[in-house]
Amino acid sequence: MPVSFSLMMEKTRPRRRYDAPGRRAQKEQTRARIVDAAARVFLERGYVQATIPLIAAEAGVAVETVYRSTSGKAGLLEAAVQAALAGGAERAEVPVEHRPGIARVIEERDPRRQLEAYAATQPGVWSRVAPLLRVLDAAATADESLAALREAQAVQRLDGLRRLARLLDERGALRPDLSVERAADILWAVCAQANYDSLVTSRGWTHAEYRTWLAVTLAHSLLAHPG
Template sequence: MTDSSGKRKGKYHAPRREAAARETRRRIRQAAHELFLSHGYAATSISEVARQAGVTDRTVYLAFTNKAGLLQSVVETAIVGDDALIPVASRDIWTEMMEAAPRLQLALFAADTTELYARAAAVFEVAEAAADGDPEIAVLRQSGRRRRLSDFRLIADSLARKGALRPEVNAEEATDVLYTLASDGTYRMLVTQRGWSIQRFQTWLAETLATSLLGDFERQAD
């Protein structure tokens, strides 16, 4: 669109509007995060989120469509630690992980996984509880599990290509081991329920994965 002088209108203010929209989404997401953790998903209304974020109900719906979409955004932001639309497997830490020697690769994976769960385990628990009573959230849960399994398969395939896996372990079984030991459920059982420190969990995960997956030479390598 142009004005009477032929100049395009609105371009100067577009970055400012986009920044304001991102900030509004951030406030809504933060309010939802706090309310979901304190009240649970089912007991939290869009109106409560809107009030805490200082916006209207309509603004929340325009930004996230519905409450399920809002929870999905809260979970996805917790997973990556920010609101940048970059998949976990495309981030720098994963590039470093894939290029590392096998034992270091698993140590980096354990560190990244532990950091993720320290940040997001409580949100995952809310989403798990919500999925049991909400079909839309249940679909999102299944999608999240498939993505996580796909990410773990990347690690397993990388170890297989390096010839690092135990002779009796193939990439599919390695994926299952990663999926089981590095699950948020395992983290919650050991850290939240059994009182392990975060550092103890990280060390245990790295060592247990190395013992379960790597051949003798790789386990002994620095």
Template sequence: MPSRPYRSELRAEQARTTRRALVRAAHELFVERGYAGTTIDAVAERARVSRKTVFTAVGGKAELLKVAWDWALVGDDEPVPMAERPEVAAMLTETDPARLVHAWTRFLVPITRRLAPLHPVMVSAARSDPEIAALNEISEQNLLGGATSFVSSLAKLGGLRASWTVERAAQVTTTLMDPMAFDRLVVRSGWTDEEFADWVEDVVLATFFAGPDTDVVLSSG
């Protein structure tokens, strides 16, 4: 009897290892060959499993891209939503608006670095694949949701200029969060991650941040 829980845990760990290998293989192939050029057989071959295992462990191509994107977003395969991550919790407790902006930019960069290689794959595939189009739309909504959360927190601390609405500032923020900007400046132009983070921070501070000499919008909540 005592061996049964052990065997169950062992099987679960083996399944998780297989799933990781498949998602890693799919991620690599999507970046190398694009969505259309990646096949289930190629994923199976790179992960050294059967074609059937791909479907049973993860799913079809759309599910592989979805999981690869989700894992790149949070940085691991732990079942913990981004909103419940310690870094996010720390930002939610920040009381100084300038420190919040600094912390947010440093939180943003590693996420954008992980998503940048998959982003063109997602955008290109969305043009012809309805499943990926729906996935891309969800991603865009999540992007806007994250931007709105950041700007709303900034506004509650008195850090949003009175001439800016949360909605408008969030629209600017989503542009800064777009992996395309990271790809253009860091991957293609050779900026360092720190230089990119400094640039994002400078844009926020210069555009809609309410510093000591600017009017602020006070939160009603």
């Protein structure tokens, strides 16, 4: 039986390769755009008034695309907070220890310079994430899932500070009267959002002034030999 010309062409035509990495990258870019748009809408409207259709319109995507990208509005707020902490939605998936600022803290061997490196991360972090945390605080009083998210953020922060305190302790840098847990508590209090808001937002300190104050205060509070 003769084979048709069209069938012959179908058999000889090269098959298009399924570009899985390209599709994955496109999906990640779309999600990053949605998370960035959600952050803007949350800051402008607050949590309650920030609807999924508004976020979709801000991101320039269909409503269904937003629902496929995240686990609802609470998930969007969580993603926005994580993106702000990381310095961008595209960096939020990078392990914390591999992010440039934290990597510098871990790699620095001198304890005083290590605290200076950590202090240098704080103005940027709070300037990005504090407005979103205020949105979260306002909404968490009436939403159990958001209250749990707020608690999870606090636990995440304290875990990170414990790791820094433990690193200082392992290198013999902590004051002899300080346990790792107490050192983490001091880091928690000195580097708190409330201090950033008081000194920078309310009193008008520059980021450089705030960073210097943090480094000096932490060194004198934590180190056996503050230098």
